[in-house]
Amino acid sequence: EPEVTQTPSHQVTQMGQEVILRCVPISNHLYFYWYRQILGQKVEFLVSFYNNEISEKSEIFDDQFSVERPDGSNFTLKIRSTKLEDSAMYFCASTSVLDGANVLTFGAGSRLTVL
């Protein structure tokens, strides 16, 4: 069964450092998402991406965050200058309306720890 792949599974970084989280969505999917889950809290929407541009972003997704689809397969989330409160599990997801839709397939997540 096709799956969404995320790397790294766990990253530890110092406050102020840049972090890039990578995702390989399912190959025929067109819509891509990042969500995050701070430990003990609910999963929150960060951003959606379609046709090489951001479709929607939440209040959390400030200027420190950016997303990119640098090639035909990868979808990345960059945090320019990490803060302690960025420590969370970050989930990538993708979907295709043509597949009967409205169903997001999530990756296993990337755990980010900011020290």
Place this chain on the structure above:
Amino acid sequence: AQSVTQPDIHITVSEGASLELRCNYSYGATPYLFWYVQSPGQGLQLLLKYFSGDTLVQGIKGFEAEFKRSQSSFNLRKPSVHWSDAAEYFCARIISNFGNEKLTFGTGTRLTIIP
């Protein structure tokens, strides 16, 4: 704002006992509702979904959920739980925007199974 509420933070049941996890959604037209499961250290796995039609939906791993519009509920059930069902369960709804699907999650219910 359209939201999802999971009243139970933590539930403990005996192995082999029946299970019901509660989920309520706030008013909104055409709710698309989901249940996801997150096992320790794992990503989010879709258990089942409701879009329309039969209000009792079957999912994977022996789970089912019933949509009740009159109660704004979408409770998850399983007749006999297994130790491997211990996990965090999230109810979610989608605000569909024709491909830009943004999931809103509940706060989750942690399920513990005792022998």
